[in-house]
Amino acid sequence: MKKIGFLMFLFVFIFAFPATGQAAGGGTSIYLNGEALKLPSNGQVQNVKGNVMIPIRVVMEELGFDVDWEKRTRTVTIKQSDTTIKLIVNQTSATVNGKKATLSIAPMLKQDTTLVPLRFVSEQMGLTVGWDNATKTVYLITPNNGNGNGNGASAGPGNADSGSGVTQPVPAPGANPDLASVKGISFDANRLIIAVDKNVTANAFLLSDPDRIVIDLPESKFDESFGNNQMLDAYFNGFMDINDYPDVTKVRYSQYSDSPATIRVVIDLQQAKNYSLINSNDGFIIVDLNVDQTIPPRGNGKPLVVIDAGHGGTDPGAISVTKKREKDFNLAVAKKVENLLKKENEIDYVLTRSTDVFVTLQDRAKLANEMKADLFVSLHANSSTSSAASGVETYYTRKDSLPFAQVMHKHLVQSSGLPDRKVRTQSLHVTRETTMPAVLLEFGYLSNKKDEALLYTEKFQNGVAQGVVSGIKEYLGLK
Numbered sequence: 001m002k003k004i005g006f007l008m009f010l011f012v013f014i015f016a017f018p019a020t021g022q023a024a025g026g027g028t029s030i031y032l033n034g035e036a037l038k039l040p041s042n043g044q045v046q047n048v049k050g051n052v053m054i055p056i057r058v059v060m061e062e063l064g065f066d067v068d069w070e071k072r073t074r075t076v077t078i079k080q081s082d083t084t085i086k087l088i089v090n091q092t093s094a095t096v097n098g099k100k101a102t103l104s105i106a107p108m109l110k111q112d113t114t115l116v117p118l119r120f121v122s123e124q125m126g127l128t129v130g131w132d133n134a135t136k137t138v139y140l141i142t143p144n145n146g147n148g149n150g151n152g153a154s155a156g157p158g159n160a161d162s163g164s165g166v167t168q169p170v171p172a173p174g175a176n177p178d179l180a181s182v183k184g185i186s187f188d189a190n191r192l193i194i195a196v197d198k199n200v201t202a203n204a205f206l207l208s209d210p211d212r213i214v215i216d217l218p219e220s221k222f223d224e225s226f227g228n229n230q231m232l233d234a235y236f237n238g239f240m241d242i243n244d245y246p247d248v249t250k251v252r253y254s255q256y257s258d259s260p261a262t263i264r265v266v267i268d269l270q271q272a273k274n275y276s277l278i279n280s281n282d283g284f285i286i287v288d289l290n291v292d293q294t295i296p297p298r299g300n301g302k303p304l305v306v307i308d309a310g311h312g313g314t315d316p317g318a319i320s321v322t323k324k325r326e327k328d329f330n331l332a333v334a335k336k337v338e339n340l341l342k343k344e345n346e347i348d349y350v351l352t353r354s355t356d357v358f359v360t361l362q363d364r365a366k367l368a369n370e371m372k373a374d375l376f377v378s379l380h381a382n383s384s385t386s387s388a389a390s391g392v393e394t395y396y397t398r399k400d401s402l403p404f405a406q407v408m409h410k411h412l413v414q415s416s417g418l419p420d421r422k423v424r425t426q427s428l429h430v431t432r433e434t435t436m437p438a439v440l441l442e443f444g445y446l447s448n449k450k451d452e453a454l455l456y457t458e459k460f461q462n463g464v465a466q467g468v469v470s471g472i473k474e475y476l477g478l479k
């Protein structure tokens with residue numbers, strides 16, 4: 001079976017090309033009736049909490065609406081045929097043809113430019129708005145274009161299972177600290193994984209016509225960072241298309257209800273499917289579709305390898321001599337390892353993160369233990385106060401990890417071409433608290449000019465990713 005990324009499904013540009021260092025919103029493209037809009041390259045188009053914000057100049061010049069800016073009252077008036085929208089900077093209340101409307105995000109001033117929420121403005125003007133999370137692309141379709149669905153009323157596929165099929169704008173459940181925060185949702189290797197920061201007892205049930213598995217998370221909201229990595233529209237809806245697994249077509253999610261605050265995740269199926277719900281831990285909720293008749297939590301019989309990209313989110317890891325972040329290197333290598341593992345039919349795998357998200361060390365180890373993984377590989381780059389330090393190291397903690405560490409290290413040395421700083425033992429959380437053979441690889445020194453220059457090249461990353469996979473295969477006795 002094919003597998004796609006874990007934890008946060010989509011990784012933003014920045015990780016594929018860490019050297020460009022673009023902000024998340026910088027990678028956004030906008031198409032109007034299939035034509036790419038010319039967007040300013042100075043980062044004015046921004047993705048703020050899942051809302052694409054655009055400068056009013058783009059509204060005027062590219063969307064072709066009339067725009068008026070009144071500096072004194074900080075009011076933007078946008079007009080087209082018989083619709084007039086009035087927006088005020090830093091206010092979520094707006095008017096459309098004199099009627100009150102509420103924005104999910106207020107217009108903002110950035111570098112003397114007024115940014116307005118693209119979805120709101122477009123939908124009020126009757127455009128249909130679509131969003132492809134994988135490519136960070138907004139698709140706008142004017143009413144007389146496209147395939148006749150241009151009523152602009154709703155984003156369509158993003159709506160989670162409301163039963164009625166009608167999108168209800170649900171206000172954000174605010175900053176209630178008692179609610180659990182959903183940090184990410186992914187579908188990977190035939191299992192849905194929801195990362196959540198508190199203990200949530202999810203409720204899952206199978207519905208038919210169409211066949212789907214519905215998972216409700218009580219007392220939950222989307223984490224503020226959720227929209228940075230995954231699609232979340234103004235109505236707190238999102239979805240991802242699943243192409244790699246034949247039984248599943250789509251995963252949808254939404255803030256289903258505001259009171260009580262409930263997040264609903266729906267797995268759209270081709271046909272009814274058995275599943276097991278793993279809900280015993282507080283870091284992840286897992287819905288595993290790999291169950292035919294075997295025992296949960298996983299039943300495909302293949303060895304399961306956890307690939308753990310170190311650091312992430314608020315934790316950048318080491319900072320390199322040219323100010324690059326370790327977390328970006330780690331994730332780039334993890335994604336390359338993932339792409340190689342996709343081609344291995346005899347290995348099942350899971351990534352502890354596949355976007356720039358903070359995951360605690362406890363959750364990383366717990367995920368591996370809960371899933372009864374067979375191997376655990378943590379990916380890191382090192383740093384030293386001595387700029388001369390250079391080379392690769394493999395760390396392990398428990399004795400039963402040593403044979404795995406030796407095999408992995410051999411491949412690490414070969415594939416990196418860097419000095420051999422040996423297999424070492426140290427008490428590190430992830431290699432200590434996991435229950436399977438576990439190693440932590442240091443791919444070189446970000447504090448060393450020569451190592452650092454190598455580490456951020458595609459060639460080096462591809463090479464060491466191949467080394468990781470070769471080591472795993474050798475240890476597992478696979479050809």
Ligand SMILES: [Zn+2]
Pocket residue numbers: 310311317318326380381
């Ligand atoms: Zn590290």
